Amino acid sequence: MSRVSVFILVVLASCSKKAVDQKAIHKNEDSLVQNLQSLHRENTEDTVSVPFSKSLKGNGYVYTLKGLESPNGAISFKSVSIFYKNRLHQKITVDTVFVLNEREVVFDVSQDANFDGYKDIELINWAGNYAYSSSFWLYDKKSKKYAHYKPLDTIQNIEINRQRKEITSNYHIGPVNTYSKVYQWQKGKLLLMSAHIEEEGEETNIYRKNGKIIVE
Helix, strand or coil: CCCCHHHHHHHHHHHHHHHHHHHHHHHHHHHHHHHHHHHHHHHHHHHEEEEEEEEEEEECEEEEEEEEECCCCEEEEEEEEEEEEEEEEEEEEECCCCCCCCCHEEEEEEEEECCCCCCEEEEEEEEEECCCEEEEEECCCCCCEECCHHHHHHCEEEEECCCCCCCCCCEEHHHCCEEEEEEEEECCCCEEEEEEEECEEEEEEEEEECCCECCC
8 A cells, every 4th residue: 555545544534533523522512501501491490480469359440460479579560450340441560669578568449549539559669667658540530540640659658548638658767867748639739738857856847838838
């Protein structure tokens, strides 16, 4: 056999070995990828959120709050669906609100927040150690739908007084700063009528007179 033939056989053998090695490498890479994907799926399954749902009946409707509950108990709200005679009447999206656990969930359809004779929807939007605030969707008798009234969103520890037709707010920040506020509805708008504030040992009184806010 000539030297040229021997050289060709060596080259072919080398190429064949490289091809086998490449196949083995690819096989090992595929196996590693599959193992990583399987591990990722297992981890994802261990931490996946589960559906959360709470339903209330009232005013001739069924109200269903839906969201997702994570393994640590935190709940993120997604929507409130309103059904009339088993048919969807209105859907409200609330996908920017969450609470740390089910004990913090405030979901109510028994309050008349604007004293017009129709019950409204209340859903918590923030919960702290000593205070909370809710969002309200007020019922419109003309459209028979609920509309979000944003000025109510920031009133902490809200109390609705049907007898006096007032909304009150009492809360504190730290051990010495306290706030007491009274609101009333006038021509479809919620107005601050009075407030007593104590901050760092100083007292401030605010009240409305002749349509103007007075601060003392």
